[in-house]
Amino acid sequence: MPTAYSRPSSNTRSYIRRHDLAPQYEYLRSEINEALGRVLGSGRYILANEVHDFEREFAGYIGCDYALGVGSGTDALVLALRAAGIQPGDEVITSTYAPTPTPAAILMAGGIPVFSDVEADTCLMDTRNLEELMTEKTRFIIPVHIFGLPCNMREIAEMARKYDLLVVEDAAQAHGSRIGDKKAGSFGSLSCFSFYPTKNLGGYGDGGMVLTNDPGYHETLLRLRNYGKQDDPFTSYVQGVNSRLDELQASVLRVKLEHLDRMNRERARRAEMYRKGLKDTPLVFLNTRPGYLESVYTNHHILTVLCPDLRDALRAHLELQGIQTNIYYPTLLHQMPAYSPFVKKSQGFETAENLSRQALALPLYPELDVEDVEYVIEKILDFFA
Ligand SMILES: Cc1ncc(COP(=O)(O)O)c(C=O)c1O
Secondary structure, eight states: OOOOOOOOTTOOOOOBOSOOSHHHHHHHHHHHHHHHHHHHHHTOOBSSHHHHHHHHHHHHHHTOSEEEEESOHHHHHHHHHHHTTOOTTOEEEEESSSOTHHHHHHHHTTOEEEEEOBOTTTOSBOGGGHHHHOOTTEEEEOOBOGGGOOOOHHHHHHHHHHHTOEEEEEOTTOTTOEETTEETTSSSSEEEEEOOTTSSSOOSSOOEEEEESOHHHHHHHHHHTBTTOSSSTTOOSSOOOBOOOBHHHHHHHHHHHHHHHHHHHHHHHHHHHHHHHTTTSSOEESSOOSSGGGGEEOOOSSEEEEOSSOHHHHHHHHHHTTBOOBOSOSSOGGGSTTTGGGSOTTOOOHHHHHHHHHEEEEOOOTTOOHHHHHHHHHHHHHHHO
């Protein structure tokens, strides 16, 4: 696999990155600089107006009563589980097709991760085998809306009701995704977002958010994120941590929230170009299943296609043409030394492993030149010709 692309001197096209954050800053420069200047000049940098306004605005956008800004998406998961009363040894079902923060957060909160296999056409938690994973210790389900595609929340909610479990959505990749009119992040008892810079709504550093409709959880979260304190700044009521979204990040995120739907539409437009341009190749796009998924709107956080054979050869070919791709996820959670001890002996993950061998993420971000999308399509067509 070639690692660095050195552009031939006759070729003036620049390297096409899978995503690039600089053009977005250029596009929003004046609004962002104005927001940052406002905060810097205010003299208030932690838990002041920007965070509180952003919490209210993001809660309204997702459709929840409460939102609480925290230090990262990982912290959002840890604190959500703690607010919901996780006890040491409680089992938390999540999917193996997810990044490391999800099981890391479960363990940090004192829980035990239990991994499900995924659906072959979505990479999402397969709800059909959830029942097999239940034990008397199961307390939570964390569906992960991977690549921005929402999990089947209706079936997950039914399962949670049947077994008296709480659902904590990991919506870290799903800002603006929805099922029907209902946004990802508004289904669980609690939901968690990340504002890591590459997310569809990303800051210029770490940040995260927990959302809920439950005033009790909100009250607990207010304390947990700030050393267990609330009104009295010198008394800890519970054993909390320091995990606070900061004013600078909040001010940037407020600007970007205004642009989120437009930016998601720009992603969708480019995804559709890929879909049409590549329809006669062996590449398979995720989420094409009729039925439930027809009502699903993805924010196209990552455009992963499946390349049944020759994935690595296609990747190498594109790299040589100056096109960056990526693989999410080359190693699945159940395969990692850190998490394999939690895999039950009888478990198989054939579908997830099969998908991970085929997955290839193509360049996609809102500011990506459409000529570059056309170029990528052309080079993929060349490969299959
Ligand atoms: C699905 C998922 N969950 C959790 C996280 C953790 O977010 P953060 O990096 O903000 O801690 C991420 C992002 O990295 C993610 O993609």
